[in-house]
Amino acid sequence: MAQQPIVQLRNLTKVIRGKKLIDSLNLDLYPGQITGFLGPNGAGKTTTIRMMTGLMHPTEGEVLIEGQSLQGHYEEAISKVGVIVENPEMYKYMSGYKNLLHFARMHRQVSKERIDEVVRQVGLEKRIHEKVSTYSLGMRQRLGLAQALLHRPKFLILDEPTNGLDPAGIREFRTYLRKIAAEEGVSVFVSSHLLSEIELMCDRIAIIQNGQLIDIREMHNEAETVYYVEAEPLAKVQEVAQQLQIEYIVQAKGLELQIPKEQVPQLVNELVAQQVNIFAIQPQQKTLEEQFLEMTGGGQIAESHTK
Numbered sequence: 001m002a003q004q005p006i007v008q009l010r011n012l013t014k015v016i017r018g019k020k021l022i023d024s025l026n027l028d029l030y031p032g033q034i035t036g037f038l039g040p041n042g043a044g045k046t047t048t049i050r051m052m053t054g055l056m057h058p059t060e061g062e063v064l065i066e067g068q069s070l071q072g073h074y075e076e077a078i079s080k081v082g083v084i085v086e087n088p089e090m091y092k093y094m095s096g097y098k099n100l101l102h103f104a105r106m107h108r109q110v111s112k113e114r115i116d117e118v119v120r121q122v123g124l125e126k127r128i129h130e131k132v133s134t135y136s137l138g139m140r141q142r143l144g145l146a147q148a149l150l151h152r153p154k155f156l157i158l159d160e161p162t163n164g165l166d167p168a169g170i171r172e173f174r175t176y177l178r179k180i181a182a183e184e185g186v187s188v189f190v191s192s193h194l195l196s197e198i199e200l201m202c203d204r205i206a207i208i209q210n211g212q213l214i215d216i217r218e219m220h221n222e223a224e225t226v227y228y229v230e231a232e233p234l235a236k237v238q239e240v241a242q243q244l245q246i247e248y249i250v251q252a253k254g255l256e257l258q259i260p261k262e263q264v265p266q267l268v269n270e271l272v273a274q275q276v277n278i279f280a281i282q283p284q285q286k287t288l289e290e291q292f293l294e295m296t297g298g299g300q301i302a303e304s305h306t307k
């Protein structure tokens with residue numbers, strides 16, 4: 001990506017009582033992008049996030065926010081960060097709006113217009129003047145999101161934000177996060193131990209295991225898409241694939257072809273020219289789980305492990 005990263009982890013390391021909990025993490029986070037931080041229980045997500053929010057000092061390495069060290073220039077660097085911790089603290093007997101007003105006073109330059117704007121962004125307009133005690137868990141999470149956004153952070157960190165939400169709540173939260181990343185150009189970093197959730201929410205995924213980053217990958221990587229082609233006669237399709245030097249696997253009624261999207265029209269033209277009857281051409285996205293299993297040779301990401 002050509003843009004400058006907003007956040008950079010450089011050799012971030014944490015040792016506690018001789019144990020290396022976090023081992024030289026290097027990671028760049030970009031504006032408008034949602035990066036998932038995926039790893040099993042105890043992998044080191046929260047420890048990393050604590051260092052990224054200045055709650056814990058790294059043993060080695062540093063966190064840079066727009067090029068400025070969080071450790072060296074704490075005040076200025078942290079003013080660009082929005083954080084949602086588990087169960088954001090809210091005054092339950094006050095309305096959502098009063099809560100936001102209260103938090104707005106902690107920052108300089110948060111206008112009433114800005115409060116209205118974040119309320120709209122998280123879809124709480126209708127209920128914002130009701131007491132927080134009447135809110136569902138999902139609404140409280142969204143209020144937490146609104147609060148974290150008040151001061152227009154360039155970088156938003158969320159540690160397991162969907163814990164306890166039902167599938168509809170997760171979907172809703174995801175929609176608002178995506179909207180915020182797109183509308184405000186915020187770089188979002190969201191941790192989870194749930195593969196399926198991260199897969200749907202993120203543009204990019206960093207996988208951590210035993211304190212080490214074992215992979216960083218882009219989601220929806222069309223370059224490696226596999227297309228399933230259902231057509232007759234299959235022998236002709238195989239001939240065409242060979243001609244075009246496309247790798248394929250034969251299935252019952254069709255072929256799985258490994259081609260970039262740009263090559264699909266050429267393939268279709270050739271099949272039509274060869275008088276092949278085409279019934280379907282479908283992209284087959286590999287799920288993250290399949291990719292992960294491939295990568296680790298059968299290891300499970302979601303299971304807990306002991307060191």
Ligand SMILES: Nc1ncnc2c1ncn2[C@@H]1O[C@H](COP(=O)(O)OP(=O)(O)OP(=O)(O)O)[C@@H](O)[C@H]1O
Pocket residue numbers: 016021039040041042043044045046047048193
């Ligand atoms: N203050 C501490 N002292 C000693 N060990 C710690 C401390 N904090 C965390 N750890 C250890 O560091 C490792 C990583 O913990 P961490 O909480 O960062 O994992 P996590 O990826 O957030 O897990 P989860 O998915 O369960 O939230 C664990 O083995 C944990 O026991």
Ligand SMILES: [Mg+2]
Pocket residue numbers: 045046047
């Ligand atoms: Mg954690």
